[in-house]
Amino acid sequence: MNVSILREVLADAVIDTAKLIPFLFLTYLLMEWLEEKTGEKTVSIIRKNGRWGPVIGAALGVVPQCGFSAAAASLYSGGLITVGTLLAIFLSTSDEMLPIMISEAVSPMTIGKILLAKILLGLLFGIGIDTLNKLRHRWKKDKEKHIHDLCEQDHCHCEEGNVFLSALRHTIQIVIFIFIFTFVIGLLIELVGENAIGTFLTSRPVTGVLLSALIGLIPNCGASVTITELYLRGILSSGQMIAGLLVGAGVGLMVLFRTNRRLVENLKITGILYLSGVLGGWIIELTGIVF
Template identity: 45%
Template sequence: AYLLIEWLERNHGERIEKALAGGGHWGFVPGALLGCVPQCGFSAVAANFYASRVITPGTLLAVFLATSDEAIPLLAAEPTLWNKLGLLLVLKIVFGIAAGLVLDVPLRRILPKGLYGGYEGHADEVDCHEEHEEHSSIFLAALRHTLEIFVFILVFSFIIGLIFGLVGADSAAAFLGSLGIFQPMMAALIGLVPNCGASVLLAQLYMGGAITFGSFFAGLCSGAGIG
């Protein structure tokens, strides 16, 4: 999965940026579609485009809502969860497009141009991961990406396991289950952490049965990588 992501980033990164920037008033449609690409640096690209008045607020919101960061590769690694992965992507795209449309239609008339910001930099200056050497191997980059996520998974798995071990798995599961309607709120707060690790933690909790799909979805919607 990460090999495919690196290949897309290397060979089609500029095309993806142009598709996002060229969307105009309907940019929230390609924004929601491209936001599903599991690369948290893309939200930073969208944020820079918005700051430099290249895209609309609705397009930015569509990207943020559609972004799932590292949760997609983790779910893709579990064939039994492919149906949930498909549902997640569809809901992300639909919510992103709908929210972008609802936001852009009124703001198009009432939002002053000055509120769009004035950043003069270029979007490719920001990346969630370390900059790749121009001639570095795609395989090495994919391996490094895989190792980074492996470390995230290892750390969060250790923390979750430690908590479950101290308070008991049944007690921890009962606590998360007892949150009821507040569980999605807790997941959304986790998603607000500006780091790829938040999506990894949410995926781990969902795959372990600690949170519901609705809470998982809420957490991923509130998360926007480093955007």
């Protein structure tokens, strides 16, 4: 590749990433403050509302709180919430999508539509799974777990009592992901061409949804960063974006496999999560919904 093109892509990646830093930091600062004030109350509400769990989980899970999906995984492992509630929270949780879209100055109406779609689909699949799974399995926890302990174990960097430091660390983490992603995508576009990439995905809506959902399963914030950025660049369609973001539960899956000793059950939940994301993406594709 021409050195001048490499330098140009690198410079663009640095500039594009630098522009996002203040917006990302302010967004995460607000999110950390909200978690500090409301995090435990949110978990308590879901914990106390058995059959309404999927409804409450889908509604409250849409706000990306650090460790919320991790807390849900722990509560499920202790038999305190249903599998439908767990899936509703996983499916509605937005992970890094919300702060990135805010920092990119995406229309509030567009963001609202995407969040509403995630809530409704999370609710639909959560209630559906609980309906099919009438025989609920409950068991005692081996030991008490705490949301902040899980968050710390899985490198979420939630510093209890210091929202400024938590926001700063989270911002740095995401900025690194965004910079790497922007640089790699920039090179890819230069080599292949944005039109060629877009044509490949949009001409294969079924395959595109399957691949996007597969990326979303990666238990890392980089997955939602990648999917959101691809959508904002016009490379992913609305259905492909929704499929990836639906299954993007942050560290929730990682914590589930760590806290729940039933490996086969965890694999089934992962499969159902993936299938739900794919079906949700196809629903958006087939109905022609555009955000």
